[in-house]
Amino acid sequence: MIFLKTEDEIELMREANLLVGSTLAELAGRIQPGVTTAQLDKIAEEFIRDHGAIPTFKGFPNPYGSPFPASICASVNDEVVHGIPNDTPLQDGDIVSIDCGTLLNGYNGDSCYTFCVGEVTEEVRQLLKVTKESLYLGIEAALTGKRIGDIGYAVQSHCEGYGLGVVREFVGHGIGKEMHEDPQVPNFGRRGNGVQIKNGLCIAIEPMITLGQPQIYMMPDRWTIKTRDGKAAAHFEHTIAIHHGKADILSSFEEIEKLERK
Ligand code: MG
Numbered sequence: 266m267i268f269l270k271t272e273d274e275i276e277l278m279r280e281a282n283l284l285v286g287s288t289l290a291e292l293a294g295r296i297q298p299g300v301t302t303a304q305l306d307k308i309a310e311e312f313i314r315d316h317g318a319i320p321t322f323k324g325f326p327n328p329y330g331s332p333f334p335a336s337i338c339a340s341v342n343d344e345v346v347h348g349i350p351n352d353t354p355l356q357d358g359d360i361v362s363i364d365c366g367t368l369l370n371g372y373n374g375d376s377c378y379t380f381c382v383g384e385v386t387e388e389v390r391q392l393l394k395v396t397k398e399s400l401y402l403g404i405e406a407a408l409t410g411k412r413i414g415d416i417g418y419a420v421q422s423h424c425e426g427y428g429l430g431v432v433r434e435f436v437g438h439g440i441g442k443e444m445h446e447d448p449q450v451p452n453f454g455r456r457g458n459g460v461q462i463k464n465g466l467c468i469a470i471e472p473m474i475t476l477g478q479p480q481i482y483m484m485p486d487r488w489t490i491k492t493r494d495g496k497a498a499a500h501f502e503h504t505i506a507i508h509h510g511k512a513d514i515l516s517s518f519e520e521i522e523k524l525e526r527k
């Protein structure tokens with residue numbers, strides 16, 4: 266069942282999503298060689314709670330095992346999604362995808378950004394650039410009257426055009442009072458296929474893109490997902506609302522990108 270949101274609900278969702286954006290920016294300023302993802306998790310949890318919100322990921326149920334133990338997912342290099350923060354220091358040349366969710370005033374925010382730690386290789390830099398571009402192409406395709414498949418097509422065709430892999434097993438999703446609502450929003454698809462996009466639809470679009478093959482596997486912790494070929498993966502995510510016929514981006518990378526330009 267798809268819950269279309271009212272204007273008031275969209276504004277509440279914007280608040281939750283802007284808080285995710287500020288949380289990610291708070292971490293962005295601290296990501297450097299030597300820092301651990303457990304340290305980043307602690308900062309994120311305090312920041313979210315200090316702003317009167319709940320970190321939605323903490324305690325999130327797992328159909329395969331124990332609930333998620335942290336407030337962010339931190340996925341390093343060949344980890345695609347759902348990495349559990351740990352005490353391994355980040356190293357120069359790593360990338361780390363930080364996915365974060367907040368519940369504020371009853372509505373959810375969800376956004377992810379892949380950061381460089383120090384200097385990364387040119388091919389990894391390109392992976393991040395193309396993945397982020399594909400997110401915005403997906404967002405541009407989210408127009409009233411179009412279909413969910415148009416979003417997936419935009420993401421997939423852009424990434425595959427650069428020889429990158431599109432992960433199939435994990436997808437974007439509707440979002441609102443629940444972090445995961447209908448419909449599913451795959452990063453692959455055919456134009457004109459799937460659920461029709463309407464005003465009030467709120468979805469998270471989140472390309473998970475690999476430098477090599479798109480195949481993945483789950484680690485014994487029952488959370489962390491890695492690429493089978495061991496090559497790097499990137500993950501960028503925005504929550505959007507379809508508003509007046511087109512996508513209104515509720516989350517924000519603005520503060521992060523400001524720091525990256527410094
Ligand atoms: Mg997310």
Ligand code: MG
Binds near residue numbers: 438502
């Ligand atoms: Mg999501």
